[in-house]
Amino acid sequence: MQLRDYILRRLMVLPVLIIGVSIVVFTLTRIGGSPVGIYLSHEMTPDEVAEIEARFNLDKPVWVQYLYWVRGIAMGDFGWSGVAAAPVADVFPLKLAATMELAIASGLVALFLGIALGTYAGARRNRLPDHVTRIVAVSGASLPQFWFGILLLIIFWAHIGIAPIGRSDAAIFASIAHPTGLYTIDAILAGSPTALWDAIWHLVLPSVTLGYGATAIVARMMRSALVEELQQDYVDAARAKGLAERIVLKRHARRNALVPTVTVIGLTFGFLLQGTITVEIIYRWPGLGRWMADSVLRGDQATLMTYVLFTSVLFLVVNLIVDLVYANLDRRVTLGK
Amino acid sequence: MLDERHCAAPVASVRDLKVYFQSKRGIVHAVDGVSFDIRDGETLGLVGETGCGKSVTGRSFLRLLPVPPCILAGGSVTFHTHVVCKACAGVGCEACDGTGRQAGRDRSVDLLGISSEDMRRIRGDRIAMIFQDPGKALNPTLPIGAQIAEVFLQHRTEELIALAGLPPDTVGAIRRFASQSPRFGDGWLLSLPGPRRAQRLRVEESLAKMVADALAETQVPNPGKLMARYPHELSGGMRQRVMIAQALACNPDLLIADEPTTALDVTVEARILELIRNLQQRRKTSVLYISHDLSLVRRISDRVAVMYAGRIVEIGTTAEVFANPRHPYTRGLMAAVPGADTPRGKLAAIRGTVPELVDPPTACRFAGRCPHETGTCRSNDPVLEAITPSQSVACFIDHPAQSGERPTYERVTK
Numbered sequence: 001m002q003l004r005d006y007i008l009r010r011l012m013v014l015p016v017l018i019i020g021v022s023i024v025v026f027t028l029t030r031i032g033g034s035p036v037g038i039y040l041s042h043e044m045t046p047d048e049v050a051e052i053e054a055r056f057n058l059d060k061p062v063w064v065q066y067l068y069w070v071r072g073i074a075m076g077d078f079g080w081s082g083v084a085a086a087p088v089a090d091v092f093p094l095k096l097a098a099t100m101e102l103a104i105a106s107g108l109v110a111l112f113l114g115i116a117l118g119t120y121a122g123a124r125r126n127r128l129p130d131h132v133t134r135i136v137a138v139s140g141a142s143l144p145q146f147w148f149g150i151l152l153l154i155i156f157w158a159h160i161g162i163a164p165i166g167r168s169d170a171a172i173f174a175s176i177a178h179p180t181g182l183y184t185i186d187a188i189l190a191g192s193p194t195a196l197w198d199a200i201w202h203l204v205l206p207s208v209t210l211g212y213g214a215t216a217i218v219a220r221m222m223r224s225a226l227v228e229e230l231q232q233d234y235v236d237a238a239r240a241k242g243l244a245e246r247i248v249l250k251r252h253a254r255r256n257a258l259v260p261t262v263t264v265i266g267l268t269f270g271f272l273l274q275g276t277i278t279v280e281i282i283y284r285w286p287g288l289g290r291w292m293a294d295s296v297l298r299g300d301q302a303t304l305m306t307y308v309l310f311t312s313v314l315f316l317v318v319n320l321i322v323d324l325v326y327a328n329l330d331r332r333v334t335l336g337k
Numbered sequence: 338m339l340d341e342r343h344c345a346a347p348v349a350s351v352r353d354l355k356v357y358f359q360s361k362r363g364i365v366h367a368v369d370g371v372s373f374d375i376r377d378g379e380t381l382g383l384v385g386e387t388g389c390g391k392s393v394t395g396r397s398f399l400r401l402l403p404v405p406p407c408i409l410a411g412g413s414v415t416f417h418t419h420v421v422c423k424a425c426a427g428v429g430c431e432a433c434d435g436t437g438r439q440a441g442r443d444r445s446v447d448l449l450g451i452s453s454e455d456m457r458r459i460r461g462d463r464i465a466m467i468f469q470d471p472g473k474a475l476n477p478t479l480p481i482g483a484q485i486a487e488v489f490l491q492h493r494t495e496e497l498i499a500l501a502g503l504p505p506d507t508v509g510a511i512r513r514f515a516s517q518s519p520r521f522g523d524g525w526l527l528s529l530p531g532p533r534r535a536q537r538l539r540v541e542e543s544l545a546k547m548v549a550d551a552l553a554e555t556q557v558p559n560p561g562k563l564m565a566r567y568p569h570e571l572s573g574g575m576r577q578r579v580m581i582a583q584a585l586a587c588n589p590d591l592l593i594a595d596e597p598t599t600a601l602d603v604t605v606e607a608r609i610l611e612l613i614r615n616l617q618q619r620r621k622t623s624v625l626y627i628s629h630d631l632s633l634v635r636r637i638s639d640r641v642a643v644m645y646a647g648r649i650v651e652i653g654t655t656a657e658v659f660a661n662p663r664h665p666y667t668r669g670l671m672a673a674v675p676g677a678d679t680p681r682g683k684l685a686a687i688r689g690t691v692p693e694l695v696d697p698p699t700a701c702r703f704a705g706r707c708p709h710e711t712g713t714c715r716s717n718d719p720v721l722e723a724i725t726p727s728q729s730v731a732c733f734i735d736h737p738a739q740s741g742e743r744p745t746y747e748r749v750t751k
Binding site for chain 2: 232234236237238239240241242243244251252255256259329330331332
């Protein structure tokens with residue numbers, strides 16, 4: 001079938017896109033100046049500075065530096081992170097796991113809650129549930145994350161004192177092995193209810209903060225797509241067949257309304273990744289986002305470039321998945337022209 | 338066309354039906370006091386221009402009207418369900434006096450008054466509908482077979498279970514599967530290897546057979562293969578055949594055909610009409626054929642009702658109405674139809690446009706456009722009255738008002 005060809009073709013284009021992205025990332029980062037600052041200290045003499053520049057090839061022309069960078073990546077060397085005081089390649093997977101755990105938790109909440117809320121509201125257009133959902137959704141999409149996060153923190157951590165901060169209780173975290181890096185999964189694998197509870201309890205506030213906006217966007221999209229679908233002739237035709245309203249809604253209208261919503265869900269993923277930066281800072285979550293914020297402030301270019309490159313690739317892959325889901329939902333979509 | 342014996346009993350009676358719509362400018366009287374019968378086995382053509390209320394009338398049989406903005410303001414739509422004669426299965430025999438119906442077993446319901454669950458049971462089973470644009474009336478994301486199968490799952494669960502060789506007292510996930518009312522977890526239950534899975538496969542097989550049979554009725558080539566196709570892969574004519582197969586799947590008593598050939602080209606139209614007529618005659622289905630095409634309605638209908646601005650202005654047998662149209666609107670419509678012997682040049686047209694139906698005044702709806710109108714027409718509202726046993730008209734030309742001037746065809750006022 002063309003499906004396999006399509007995936008192969010898309011995967012073949014991927015390296016070209018990645019090279020393009022890498023050039024853009026490198027150029028944009030370098031506009032900020034030489035990255036040497038992160039490796040220096042105040043006591044260094046000009047000779048020592050020159051020596052460090054030579055060690056990191058910073059004395060060569062910029063395009064040569066780019067090639068060195070690309071060669072390093074090809075060999076698995078993403079450079080030295082001044083912020084983490086370790087090779088980027090060593091720290092990245094650990095931080096990534098922490099961020100992914102957060103993003104997946106909020107993403108799943110956004111996906112299911114958003115679709116459920118949108119369907120509920122769309123099927124009851126201009127009635128009370130629709131208005132309530134609208135208020136919840138609009139505030140979710142417009143409340144700034146940093147504000148909403150801090151608000152939750154003040155209420156549940158500072159005042160009531162039931163919510164924890166950070167990713168885990170250090171002692172419990174250390175008590176189990178971490179083969180996947182995802183705390184919840186590791187806790188299940190280790191068969192430790194204490195660790196699982198610890199992981200989930202720490203996840204709640206950050207993922208609510210992060211997922212609220214995405215839920216709102218998905219719910220609004222789903223609602224308007226469903227309202228549109230419910231006005232189509234095939235919905236009346238389904239009713240004329242004697243189908244119960246529940247089946248008309250779930251099997252006919254909702255399935256069609258999911259088609260445009262899936263596109264938005266793909267885009268929402270980028271929104272989530274961006275949101276992790278704020279949320280991780282607020283909740284002291286040891287993930288990529290917080291590391292990035294520090295790297296920006298301290299000019300840790302090796303980390304920054306890796307992060308941007310990684311998120312670009314991730315975005316491309318997510319969009320490929322979205323296209324595949326899209327074609328599966330709507331057979332009129334022909335993949336690849 | 339139609340055997341006289343059938344004409345006695347109506348399959349549906351519409352009485353003083355009023356369907357209004359709320360709009361920003363006021364209440365639109367889309368259908369305003371419409372009464373007519375659809376007789377058993379006949380084709381009633383409902384003609385009128387866009388916006389005259391013919392589609393709303395058709396849809397009110399299935400209550401397929403959005404409430405709100407729609408208001409069912411009054412009247413009734415009585416539907417008489419028939420019990421098919423057991424001796425001949427509806428073909429017509431000695432025992433049932435050739436009607437194909439079992440006498441004394443009929444049941445009447447007011448379609449506007451019954452519960453939505455009762456309405457749902459009638460939809461697609463006793464009363465079915467074909468829509469104008471088959472490209473829009475089929476769900477683009479479901480295969481054809483799955484869409485037709487839904488009709489059987491809703492209305493033919495028992496037959497399905499019997500055909501699959503399961504006992505009639507089958508309960509649980511399998512019955513829920515065969516009646517399209519799954520519960521959470523049924524999907525898993527029926528997919529796991531075991532007796533349930535085998536039963537589900539048998540039900541699916543029987544269902545596929547029923548769907549293929551329904552499709553074969555509409556003379557589509559290779560129905561088995563067609564079932565797996567999606568609507569966008571088919572031509573317009575094929576899609577309409579699928580719609581017809583779906584509508585007639587449960588052998589309904591009444592078929593509402595809302596301009597089923599408007600979206601098709603002329604050659605396909607002829608074949609679709611032929612198909613509808615064949616199936617109708619074989620199954621003794623009554624048809625309400627909604628159209629704006631006079632010549633088409635003349636070809637296929639036993640009787641014709643002409644609608645204008647939410648009212649029926651004239652109704653009668655096709656022969657009578659076309660031979661002797663009484664209402665000035667009907668006459669205007671017929672004059673506007675070009676024929677082979679019409680000289681080249683301008684076609685006749687009815688001057689003016691349809692009045693707005695927001696709070697209509699007490700007057701003939703056609704006043705203002707009628708070439709014969711008088712003062713009477715502007716202050717009195719004519720009602721539909723019989724002029725012969727089989728033709729009725731709503732005009733003061735045939736039923737002069739108590740007071741005032743009477744319009745005549747001879748006097749043209751405009």
